Amino acid sequence: MRNIVAFPLLLLAVILQSSVVSQIKLLSGYADLPLLMLGAWALQKRVKSAWHWAALGCVLLGFISTMPWLVLVIGYFAVVFIAQTLQKRVWQAPLLAMFSVTFIGTLFLNLLSFSVLRVLGTPFVFADVIGLITLPSLLLNMLFSIPVYAFMRDLARWVYPAEEYE
């Protein structure tokens, strides 16, 4: 039942991503709110539903975006995987873990998007993609990662109260 909160929240994130965040551009890049939310959610120790959130995020994004499903599924599940791996190893420094997830996740998703779209015939130039999309998106994701992490941590405490968790 607790996973129900994922639906309105991810839906809101996807709507915000499509209507607001995509307008806040740095060169040609912009932040990826669903990625940040999934990463921050998967980093919470008490959260057990990160994979469900990733699946739901992929469905919602796949509904709106032209990006091939393969990219979304591999990309966002990889973000959750990276976050859960780091959460076990860097558990004493959650913000450092969040920055790492954001950094690795953004680079991975961008590289995957570039590779798949290139294979499908879109004439991208690698240097343009790195300079105009990946690095600006990375910077914006890093900036947004702190408030998103704080929000998701509070949400995790609300969804999974401490006494029940213990």
Add this chain to the structure above:
Amino acid sequence: MNSRSLQTTIVFLVIGGILALALGGFFGSASRQFSSVLVELQTWVSLRYRGVQDFVTAPRDIVSLRAQNEELKSQVSQLQTQVIELQQRVSETEILAALVDFSRSNPENTYKAAAVIGRDPSPFLHYIIINRGSNDDIRRGMPVVTNQGLVGRVDAVIADAARVQLITDPASAINIYLQNAETDAVLFGSVTGDVSLDMISQDSAVEPGDLILTSGLGGGYPSDLIIGQVVTMRTLEFELFQQATVQPAVDFTRLEIVLVITNFRPVDITPLVP
């Protein structure tokens, strides 16, 4: 003449004399001094009275003033909201008026207006989402324009929304016609959102400022839709074709309302391609 009537006569004479002196202007300086003293006295009394009145009624006034202040503040915020709403409506009305003018000046096409409600979540793709779909007879492949020029074409449709591929999308390629040079070329999008021309014949004399229109070749778009103007040319003798950078007619960062050309059906020429 008794003493009483003598007194009355004297009083009248004195008063008449004073009046005569006053009318003659002999009391000017005296009357000015008198009036200034009177005004000062009046002011002093009035100020003291007001001070006492303020002292007595001040607490009640502060309460009422605070209430009034709060009321005015709420009114100001309401009015500010109204001003913003009205500014938005004015802006929308201006856009709609321009679109109506455009549709009237191009009566050969039928249009359906749609609001832009979102963009593709990925920065790799240049797509917009509009609030009209198959319920409004929007179909895949229909061209999308504004009063300024070509925006793109419908890529996917659901009941109440549609996704439009912009001409700036890196995967977009449109057959165009350069009006002044009377030659065909292909317009490509890019990651940055800039558009450029390629496949311009080396024999063609294309100049900066030349108008770019859709050619209609390939059946993907109707002909003669304005796209933009040539900005710079790049001609290298050892290359097969010339290239050009393009200034699009449409400002893609400020797309709010677009028109879908609903009477155009794209032709799928894929089976004819060898």
